[in-house]
Amino acid sequence: MSKRLIVRWFLVIAVLVLSGCSSAAPAAPAAGEKVTIRLWSHQNSAFNKVNQELIDGFMKENPDITVKYETFPYDQFIETLQTSMPAGTEADVIEMFGSWVCNYADGARLADMPADVMSYKEAQEIFYQAPLDGYYCNGNLYGLPNEFNLEYGGALVSPALYEKAGIPFPPAYTDYNTLISDAKKMTVLDGDTMTTAGFHFVGGDTLGFILLSGILEQGGTYFAEDGKHFNFESPESLNVIRTLTRYAQEDKVIDATLFSGDNGLPNAFFNGNVGIGYIGSWAAGVGKVDFPDFKFDYVMLPPMFGTEPKFVADAGWGKVVSKNTKHSEASWKLVKYMTAERANALKFNQISGTIPAMKSIVEQPDEILAVQPWIKPTFALLKHGAYLGNVTDRDQLFYEIIAKNLTDALTGAVTPEQAAAAIQKQANEMVDSKSK
Numbered sequence: 001m002s003k004r005l006i007v008r009w010f011l012v013i014a015v016l017v018l019s020g021c022s023s024a025a026p027a028a029p030a031a032g033e034k035v036t037i038r039l040w041s042h043q044n045s046a047f048n049k050v051n052q053e054l055i056d057g058f059m060k061e062n063p064d065i066t067v068k069y070e071t072f073p074y075d076q077f078i079e080t081l082q083t084s085m086p087a088g089t090e091a092d093v094i095e096m097f098g099s100w101v102c103n104y105a106d107g108a109r110l111a112d113m114p115a116d117v118m119s120y121k122e123a124q125e126i127f128y129q130a131p132l133d134g135y136y137c138n139g140n141l142y143g144l145p146n147e148f149n150l151e152y153g154g155a156l157v158s159p160a161l162y163e164k165a166g167i168p169f170p171p172a173y174t175d176y177n178t179l180i181s182d183a184k185k186m187t188v189l190d191g192d193t194m195t196t197a198g199f200h201f202v203g204g205d206t207l208g209f210i211l212l213s214g215i216l217e218q219g220g221t222y223f224a225e226d227g228k229h230f231n232f233e234s235p236e237s238l239n240v241i242r243t244l245t246r247y248a249q250e251d252k253v254i255d256a257t258l259f260s261g262d263n264g265l266p267n268a269f270f271n272g273n274v275g276i277g278y279i280g281s282w283a284a285g286v287g288k289v290d291f292p293d294f295k296f297d298y299v300m301l302p303p304m305f306g307t308e309p310k311f312v313a314d315a316g317w318g319k320v321v322s323k324n325t326k327h328s329e330a331s332w333k334l335v336k337y338m339t340a341e342r343a344n345a346l347k348f349n350q351i352s353g354t355i356p357a358m359k360s361i362v363e364q365p366d367e368i369l370a371v372q373p374w375i376k377p378t379f380a381l382l383k384h385g386a387y388l389g390n391v392t393d394r395d396q397l398f399y400e401i402i403a404k405n406l407t408d409a410l411t412g413a414v415t416p417e418q419a420a421a422a423i424q425k426q427a428n429e430m431v432d433s434k435s436k
Contacts, residue, residue, distance in 0.1 A: 037091075037330050039093045040080075086109075095319055106138075125359075128385065131147065131318070132144075143335060147348075151206065154279070171276075180199065184252070187252060202264065285372065313387065314388060319334075342360055397430065
């Protein structure tokens with residue numbers, strides 16, 4: 001999904017946890033009584049369009065339930081949750097990013113899903129594990145996903161730059177040695193200034209997912225023994241950091257300083273400055289809409305380490321129910337309608353441009369591929385994904401700790417060993433500071 005609504009839930013965690021336990025569940029409405037519930041979400045034209053269409057369909061099928069749909073600019077959405085949830089004035093149903101859910105659940109702000117709506121075992125049959133597990137906390141299910149948020153294993157590739165370098169197109173890489181060989185041929189320097197990057201992999205999300213997934217690909221783990229702190233000085237972690245540093249310092253296929261910020265992915269690719277751009281499939285959707293005349297393809301890359309894809313993913317957007325709702329039955333009915341009924345889940349993915357969280361949509365893909373053909377290469381990966389887990393503060397870990405220190409290693413400001421030690425120290429300080 002587009003970069004997009006970057007997850008900043010760490011701003012609210014302290015407030016949620018300190019807000020204490022919720023009050024007793026409100027009484028259910030009398031049988032046959034007409035009820036009104038509210039649904040909140042962030043403002044995104046595609047999301048808002050499909051949510052409204054699904055709400056209209058739901059109310060047509062359930063004339064005793066009125067749904068009021070309220071949207072907020074993204075930053076205001078975060079601020080509104082921050083103030084309303086401790087006060088108990090939030091909407092009945094909330095569109096929430098899955099990687100936020102367990103923090104809200106730990107703050108006693110979300111209702112756990114009744115067993116007669118859906119059990120975790122039943123949900124496992126319907127949804128892929130990676131998006132589902134963001135909604136599963138401490139043995140309870142707190143909502144259901146609409147999308148599989150995938151940032152691993154795919155790349156934008158430029159036919160013009162392949163042709164210019166005399167490389168056959170489209171590529172079908174089976175190992176990184178061949179990929180880096182092609183990337184070196186496409187890299188262009190004007191003196192000491194890189195004007196074309198053969199292989200661009202530098203970005204807050206990309207670097208985080210490469211590091212964590214690369215550790216898994218080698219059979220390691222990024223968590224310490226207590227499952228809460230981190231171990232980023234393991235042999236597997238150091239191997240990832242050294243490999244990425246070699247691509248930048250020795251192979252010189254990317255200049256992390258020049259190709260960053262506004263000139264990072266996907267902009268640098270669609271400006272014609274990148275041959276291979278490691279990025280989630282959402283970027284192909286951006287290209288189809290915003291750069292309709294730019295010729296490109298989206299291909300899958302082999303594992304960076306080993307031969308078997310193993311990766312972590314955010315849980316993606318879905319729906320949850322507030323602990324304070326007075327209309328639990330109606331709220332959960334809406335959640336299930338919008339996420340777990342195949343026709344509605346398909347419509348959400350088609351209009352929002354997201355990868356399905358629902359297995360059956362991928363297993364019978366003609367309808368989704370008719371609208372989003374560029375996501376087809378991702379389908380073989382989805383069953384291999386795992387939820388990234390409770391990393392305490394996802395944004396701080398990815399953007400302020402991993403990306404910053406890895407970029408320092410890529411530019412040569414620090415050694416890979418120094419970068420690993422800094423990530424380890426800062427990540428565990430983050431855990432300790434937010435556990436107080």
